[in-house]
Amino acid sequence: MTLEKLKPGTSARIARIDWDALPPADAKRMRALGFEPGVEISMAHHGVFGGRDPVAVSIGRMTIALRKVQAAAISLDAA
């Protein structure tokens, strides 16, 4: 499963991140914010109306907003 499919209020561990699928600048920023395999991540909020884009995730003690296309590059361990 990938991150954007995670239900709000649930958490999972990052299994792998497809860095090559992300634009280099996005990858750089995400690394700087602590996205990496093994890290616990939870879905905090879905975006406006039915579109659920962007999403807000909790990582460490931060809440980070990102788009579904970026979240789709993050694969999660099966719970």
Add this chain to the structure above:
Amino acid sequence: MSENFRVALLGNPNSGKSALFNKLTGARQKIANYPGVTVERVAGVLALPDGTHADVIDLPGAYAFDASSPDEEVTRKVVHGEFPGEAEPDVLVLVLDAGNLEQHLVFAQEVLALGKPTVVALNMVDMAERDGLKLDVEVLSKALGVPVVETVAVRRRGLDELKAAIAAARPAVGTLVDRPRMDATERRLEARTIAKAIVYQTSKARRIGDRLDNVLLNPWIGPLILLVLLFVMFQAVFAWAAPLTDALDGAAGSLGAWVEGAMPESFLRDLLTQGIIAGVGSVVVFLPQIIILFFFILVMEATGYMARAAFLMDRLMAGVGLSGRSFIPLLSSFACAIPGIMATRSIADPKDRLTTILIAPLMTCSARLPVYAVIIAAFIPQRTVAAGIGLQGLVLFALYLAGILGALIVALILRGTVTKGGATGFIMELPRYQLPSVGDIAIGLWQRAWVFLRRAGTIIFSATVILWLMLSFPQAEPGESQVDASIAGHIADGLNVVLEPIGFNREISLALVPAMAAREVAVASLATTYAIDAKDDEAEAEGLASTLSQRWSLPTALAFLAWFVFAPQCLSTIAVARRETNGWKWPTFMVGYLFALAYVFAGITYWSAVALGL
């Protein structure tokens, strides 16, 4: 050349760095907590306990030296002494959010690896404690090998200790400590280890912010709250300010009357009453409205809500090829396009950034407010449409909306043509909610008020005086109107050939020229023109609004409003766009397309209004 040693504040975005800077230096600086607000170079002087002084600069927040946005690049260059014209700092003050050490310690490793004299300010310890974190400062200091001071910037806690530590860190020339260099992964692992070691107690206390976000970021209620908030903001600008505006207006009127009575009839008296008091006075009366507008923007920034607004707006912005990150510069542009355009430096993607710069002038800045306000007061009846919603406020809201819609459409077109490029992402930290400090908001408001009054005292003052002179010379022959005979009248006659088809009269043509200096001068110019024109009439005593309502048709007034929604009428904005895009190409493009839009839409408005028989 100052002999002071140089201190630089740096840290992650949202570390409370700017608040700390304010308290250290007393400098007047805007504080906000969305990533990337500190894009200007902000400097101040710090008085040290031993009586000496240090020059302090507040560097833009950065997640890493490996820069991914223009403002992070500034931080990297300054710290490495590579920024042209900026001396390398002697002492670094590294600001860390005590509540988010695992993250903030990553950049800390990178900073400490430089080996420069460094002091760590462990900031916002009160919020960390509230979140149930207990921290051991001794352990942190030992792990990092530099002094660590606990601070709570907003409560002035730890400031004296920090100053003493900065003074003690003051280096002998060229002392660098050798530290091991690590790669990004090693830094993160190290950060985690240190954070684990010093955070000796955590409780699972649910943070208040989470509960707030459940409402404010709710997919359905969230956008509605944002819309209501923006609507209340624009209603407040009109409703709350009215008594103060009236009072200022009355004061300007009495001052004019007093001067009129106290001085013998002379050239100087006319210059004072018709030129300066009528012109500058008509702009200064809008001070209360501008302060109310900035109050809302400052509070939204200081509480952390602004980043939520960006989150909520991202979907809409994505639709026109931008991201929620552009929302912050664009909302700031409602106050003034200059800080708005400068705030685009936090947008990493160059095409995204350029598009945002190009559409920023379409956001209704506070300088347009006086123009809108006077026309609305003159032509839109003061009627209540529904409970608590006035027609005047509604029209103002519609004008703002017209600017926003125009900006979105222009962005869509630009992204498909001149600023075509790959889709950009949206990655943004949502900072913790904070109660804004009254003092910081007050400082922000004072700065804005001061900037506005200084403009009134300089640009608007000189534009008004020049216009008055051009209107008063050469003197009219008996039987001829003064405005017809004057130099300005002749210039306006020329312009009017182009502007008449869209319903503008000669007074408007006349007002548009000095309004290039600053938009609000249009109001001052109209006031001066009609004051001179009314010299013989008894109409002088009346306010500008009532003069206009007698002399302009409704279609003309509406066309004038439409013009101001689009027209590029402030030289400072053009200048800052040139600086931020490194050349004249894009500002020229911007001015061209804005004038074209203004002309077309003023025309459409005028012709439709006439056709509808308004």
